[in-house]
Amino acid sequence: MLNRRTFISTLAASAAAPMVAGAYTVPDAHMPIIVPIKGEFAPGEIHVDPGQFSLYWTMPGNRALRYAxxxxxxxxxxxxxxxxxxKKEWPSWTPTPDMIEREPEKYKQYEDGMPGGPDNPLGARALYLFVPGRxxxxLRIHGTPQPWTIGSAVSNGCVGLVNQHIEHLYNRVPKGTRVVLYPKPPGLG
Structure with missing residues (x-):
């Protein structure tokens, strides 16, 4: 678990030098931060609020680590x-048949898959979402080689984070973790 000392030292390091993903500087508003949460949330869960473009990793004491x-x-x-x-580090990626059908000019070339690496759409880490019986x-929670897309509704259904942030989250999340993706508000992309 992230403790106060680790979090403060992470904040101090990020304040000293802005986080750069390639040639893109991640805005301060997109940096992970511990926030208070209202309600009864069990520690060790992921909750995604698409209207706020936020993912929350719940912690004890009505707190959560929020990622953009x-x-x-x-x-x-x-x-x-x-x-x-x-869970996979530097996962390979294959577009779904629906993706290929929707945008063959973009995805057909990858129908046999793409090895993991810095240009892979799943980024540095991926958490695979399962449901009983299915x-x-x-659907994935994964990194992205396009950090400038954070804060928007642009993906093929997955939840994406800056690569350094998915690495941070990935290390905390065990298999079997409960994930709740809340409905999108009307009119959001």
């Missing part, structure tokens, strides 16, 4: 309750 995210565009975002069924939903 991007979410699925249009009707590709799927609200619901999931569990982390798999198994893998093909």
């Amino acid at each position: 995210v991007r979410v699925g565009r249009g009707d590709l975002y799927e609200a619901g309750e999931f569990t982390i069924g798999a 198994g893998d939903t093909f």
